[in-house]
Amino acid sequence: MRRRWKVDKIPREVFDPDEFLALADGASKCLVKRLGEVTKLKLRTSRYLYTIKLGTSDAEDLLGKIRCPKEEQ
Numbered sequence: 001m002r003r004r005w006k007v008d009k010i011p012r013e014v015f016d017p018d019e020f021l022a023l024a025d026g027a028s029k030c031l032v033k034r035l036g037e038v039t040k041l042k043l044r045t046s047r048y049l050y051t052i053k054l055g056t057s058d059a060e061d062l063l064g065k066i067r068c069p070k071e072e073q
Contacts, residue, residue, distance in 0.1 A: 011042070011049040017062050020052045024066045032063065033073040043068070 014020045023043055024030065027050075031042040039059035043050040054062065063070065 011051050014050050014052045017052065017054065017058070020050065021062065021065055023050050024068055027068045029069045029071055030063070030066050031071050031073050032059075 014023065020041070020043065023045065027043040027045050029044050031044065033040040033042070034056070037056060038053055039056050041052050041054065041059060041062065052062075
């Protein structure tokens with residue numbers, strides 16, 4: 001019997017904030033990780049974990065538009 005790798009556990013990085021905002025509509029939660037001048041946002045959907053890295057001010061603007069529950073890491 002062959003074993004298949006579970007590829008849905010690998011995070012997917014998004015580089016466009018508008019695409020990330022569209023994905024946020026179907027997300028169960030948004031995780032926020034602040035790393036100095038860079039903020040990493042993670043969206044947990046039923047299938048994938050999507051990530052984006054933004055500057056602090058850009059991340060705050062995007063977080064204001066996201067409606068799913070937010071959680072600091």
